[in-house]
Amino acid sequence: MEDKQPLSGWWSGARQVVSPNCDARPDEEVSLLLIHAISLPPGEFGGGAIEALFTNQLTVGEHPFFAEIAHLRVSAHLLIRRDGECVQFVDTDHRAWHAGRSGWWDARQLNWRTALNDFSVGIELEGDDVTPYSKAQYNALTEAVVWLMARYPQLNADRITSHAHVAPLRKTDPGPAFDWVYFRQRLSSRLE
Template sequence: MFKWLLLLAGAYLFYRWLRGKKHIQTRGRETHNPKSNKAQRLTEPEEMVQCQYCKVHLPKSEAKIFDERFYCSQDHLNTLDQQGWMGYAKWRLSPNQDVRPENISPDLVVIHHISLPPGEFKEKEASQYIIDFFQNQLDAKAHPYFEEIAGQKVSSHFLITRTGELIQFVSTQNKAWHAGVSSFMGREKCNDFSIGVELEGDGDSPFEEAQYQTLKKLIRTLESRYPNLQFAGHSDIAPDRKTDPGMYFDWKKFQKETNISLKNLPYGLTSR
């Protein structure tokens, strides 16, 4: 009798072991089954994000992503938003800005050039120094020239690097500190009513084609918000102090590619 009890107990334990093994194998097949994983993913809610331009919410997988911002469409990414920020620019906020005078909207674009240290872009990527400068983060010890400009507080609305990258520091609704003491067609204090655009360059070298293409796109976008913009170089509004954008800026090419009316280029198309 005792022998039969041992046989029954052994058979029961073998049966439990066999069931457990089959259960483990079944779970393993489910784990490696793509359809099973897909079904599980479908039940999980997708992350939602907000369009920077129109504030609509949409699934992250459907959004256009640029510089860690989200847009619901390419059109919204390629637009100047209601706060004065360009969707396709990298945003690097500068503390060097003010509000514009009441009831003043920009009607002038001032074109500059900047290079830090001067001419170094010819040998290596140097645009980060300009970004640091406009954000008051330039390390004065990094180059002897930086010690000369360490105390300056300046900015621009936009910078176009040698590779054509567009960076924005100040909303177009606000006043950037780019023009200094200046006068445009008898109007003083050009910062009050202008948008500053810096091209990375030193005045001794031609600008890159990529810079002209980005500038063309930028101007067309700005004109959709601010019609009848006029255009000048920094040397036009501060002739006793400044020479930029310099002889190598091709005003004829700029006018032809943007189709700006000649009346909106009061200083003409001659390189200067």
């Protein structure tokens, strides 16, 4: 189900696989980046299950866990695999369905915001809470964020957070295995 789209919110650094799990953003600026983690089946890397989930093609019989999640209609803008390959599912100008029930204190607007999908970009890292992320993933994430920050002026380093931070009672990703200090150092050096 790969498809090249001539839309401006498609990053040239990513392979494109179009997800139907998206819709138009309301008239909101893109001003938040949420970093997630996913492995399917849980704790296993590689294979096509993540792409199948985000394109509603997950085969229930391939793993017992898939029966629990096959009904979900979810997506992310980008997935960064363990080897650094980027896969883009949703044009960043559109709303991907990645944040779920969540909330975030917006210091810029001095208010508590919900409906985070309306104004955020979601990047999934292939990983889990305990397995260290690869250098290739940090490199690809840094390049993707540099592109996003150039594209969306309201997005800056202070507006990058984790899924765990916006949904602390439901989510833990990208987990303690994600090295925020290392990522922020890499991003800072690229933005200088």
